Amino acid sequence: MAIYSEFSDAELMLLLSGSDGLAFAEIYQRYTGALFIHAYRILGDEEEAKDVIQELFAVLWIKRNTIVLRTSLSSYLYSSVKNRILDLIAHKKVEDRYVRSLGRFIDEGEYVTDQQVREKELSELIEREVALLPPRMREVFELSRRDNLSYKEIAEELNISDKTVKKQVNSALSILRQKLDIAFLCAFFLRFL
Structure with a gap:
């Protein structure tokens, strides 16, 4: 052996x-x-x-x-x-x-993604409400907020007074604030249903 x-x-x-x-x-x-x-x-x-x-x-x-x-x-x-x-x-x-990356995504990703979705929804909601403003008010508001023109520049471009521009912008903000407040309240309460 x-x-x-x-x-x-x-x-x-x-x-x-x-x-x-x-x-x-x-x-x-x-x-x-x-x-x-x-x-x-x-x-x-x-x-x-x-x-x-x-x-x-x-x-x-x-x-x-x-x-x-x-x-x-x-x-x-x-x-x-x-x-x-x-x-x-x-x-x-x-x-x-991978675990660290996954941990960061879990810690931050959901929040960032959720926040981005909410910001997009809010932006879309504002766009819809601006589109519903009376035509002249919408035009003044968009020149003020999107094009960043001063009241004086808007007045010159549209051939209206500074006071009219100010009044149109304030009215637009007031209408949007009311509609958005209602939308936020509805969204808040729908979460708990």
Whole structure:
């Protein structure tokens, strides 16, 4: 009966490629402790280190027929552990960024989105109410608020007095205020129905 602990790494890999379970067990026994310590030193987390080592040996068994060593078995195993740790760290960074991004969206996104929707609705409501103003009053109001013209500039453009412009703007604001107050009250009460 063969004593697997006496075989070299190269002999064990040859036997492993032929699906020899005892060769796999010997490789596992020979390297698992040192690889675990190596992984644990880098990761600082016992469970993550165990997972890395378990995954490494699972892949070693699955790919046993296709693995071609260009260096020693120990170099291959240590490189594999290092690569798995780097993948794990990269995955954790991506995951952390995603979680932070999701957290920001939850914290700020809903508020921003809700606020933007409300601002858009309010803007549309104001536009509808301005469109319902009498034509001359709407024209004066739009020149005042949208075009930022002074009362004097509006009076000159429309060939009316400054007092008429002031009265038209004040009337428009009064009408809009009343209609918007009613709309806000309705919206407020509809939320509680």
